[in-house]
Amino acid sequence: MRNFAGIEDRFCKEDFAKVFLQSVPYDGTSTWGKGADKGFEKFLDALENMELYDIETHTEVYQNGVHILPPLINFNTPESMFNEVYKTTKTLLEKDKFLTFFGGEHSISIGIIKAFYEKFRNLSVLHIDAHADLRPTYLGSPYNHACALHDASKNCNLVQVGVRSMDVEEVEYISKNKVYFAEKIHGKTQWMTDSVNQLSNDVYITFDLDAFDPSIMPSTGTPEPGGLLWNDITKYLKMVFESKNVVGFDIVELAPIDGLTHPDFLVAKLYYKMLSYKFYTL
Numbered sequence: 001m002r003n004f005a006g007i008e009d010r011f012c013k014e015d016f017a018k019v020f021l022q023s024v025p026y027d028g029t030s031t032w033g034k035g036a037d038k039g040f041e042k043f044l045d046a047l048e049n050m051e052l053y054d055i056e057t058h059t060e061v062y063q064n065g066v067h068i069l070p071p072l073i074n075f076n077t078p079e080s081m082f083n084e085v086y087k088t089t090k091t092l093l094e095k096d097k098f099l100t101f102f103g104g105e106h107s108i109s110i111g112i113i114k115a116f117y118e119k120f121r122n123l124s125v126l127h128i129d130a131h132a133d134l135r136p137t138y139l140g141s142p143y144n145h146a147c148a149l150h151d152a153s154k155n156c157n158l159v160q161v162g163v164r165s166m167d168v169e170e171v172e173y174i175s176k177n178k179v180y181f182a183e184k185i186h187g188k189t190q191w192m193t194d195s196v197n198q199l200s201n202d203v204y205i206t207f208d209l210d211a212f213d214p215s216i217m218p219s220t221g222t223p224e225p226g227g228l229l230w231n232d233i234t235k236y237l238k239m240v241f242e243s244k245n246v247v248g249f250d251i252v253e254l255a256p257i258d259g260l261t262h263p264d265f266l267v268a269k270l271y272y273k274m275l276s277y278k279f280y281t282l
Contacts (some may be wrong), residue, residue: 004066005272006048017065019275020097022088024072024108026081027255029144030221036105039219039254039267040071043102046261046268054272056238057280061272064279067097078107078143086111093119098278100271103252105221106133106148109206112250113152116204120247124157124199125149126240128233129208130182130224132166134173149206159198161185161236162211165224182226192236196243203240205249205274209267219263220253230266234273241277249274 003012010016027037052062072088075081089112092099101112106129117123127133127149134153138146146167152158153173164182166174178198185191210220213227240246254267 001068001070002044002048004044004047004068005050005052005062007052007062007066011062011065012067013065014067017067018098018279019064019066019100020069020092020095021066021100021102022069022072022092023102024081024085024104026072026075026104026108028075028081028105029078029107029139029141030105034221035255036103036221036253038256039104040102042256042264043254043267043271046264047272050265050268050272052272054276056234057276059276059280061276061279064275066275078141081107082111082143084111086115089115090118099248100275101248101250102271103250103254105145106206106208106252107143107145108252109148109250110143110151112248113156113204113206116248117152117156120202120204122157122200122202123247124159124203124244125152126199126203126205127152127158127160127208128162128205128211128228129160130162130164130210130227131208131222132160132163132170132174132179133208134170135167136173157198157200159195161191161195162228164226165222182228186226192239196239199240199244201245203244203246205237205240205246207249207251207270209251209253209263212266217263217266219255219257219260221255233270237274238277241274246278
């Protein structure tokens with residue numbers, strides 16, 4: 001098992017660490033670009049070659065400790081993946097840790113979010129993604145990546161940011177006053193305040209990397225033009241972490257491209273930024 005970002009053993013011990021990092025390298029239902037099951041190792045590679053002082057917050061958040069848990073692997077069906085992820089998350093939520101998750105494809109989030117909304121009774125889910133992911137089933141399963149937020153839409157306060165691709169089937173499931181389409185927020189800032197005001201106090205963030213524009217994040221299974229850019233995303237995330245109690249988050253859909261490392265570093269920086277905002281604002 002590798003240490004987070006190559007840091008000293010003492011910061012990675014389970015008892016010491018305030019943060020748990022659970023990987024789910026599952027890519028069983030993706031329907032276009034494959035490779036999300038390879039993302040976690042490339043993410044770790046980038047972390048080990050990234051400077052760990054965050055200029056914006058003037059912190060080194062790794063000193064709070066990050067413990068990498070054994071990956072959840074070897075699923076025979078989408079349903080078995082959902083059940084194992086859900087059960088594991090329920091167990092982890094009994095511990096006094098800040099829980100973070102790394103995909104894998106977006107279907108891993110279904111079980112995670114279910115466990116979180118069962119613990120936090122008034123949970124909001126902030127879904128940052130190019131796709132609505134609201135289909136009740138796809139290709140015969142409700143545990144498909146295209147269904148990643150359907151259950152959350154029925155059981156949580158769901159706010160969606162960055163959406164720019166969806167199927168007509170999903171129109172009946174989307175809350176139009178709680179979705180911030182990419183084309184309508186481009187070049188603007190008021191949407192940030194408006195969307196944050198839609199969130200309850202306890203927030204879980206699920207971040208699909210195809211929310212970013214493919215010019216800076218090409219390494220995803222289903223890239224979409226017209227996406228969000230780095231400075232806008234970090235400004236927004238900081239606002240969320242400062243004003244709400246973020247109770248956990250996941251990052252999904254890194255599908256590495258051989259010889260192209262800048263997307264891996266973007267993801268490493270994103271994860272580290274989100275941790276920095278969480279512990280800086282406490």
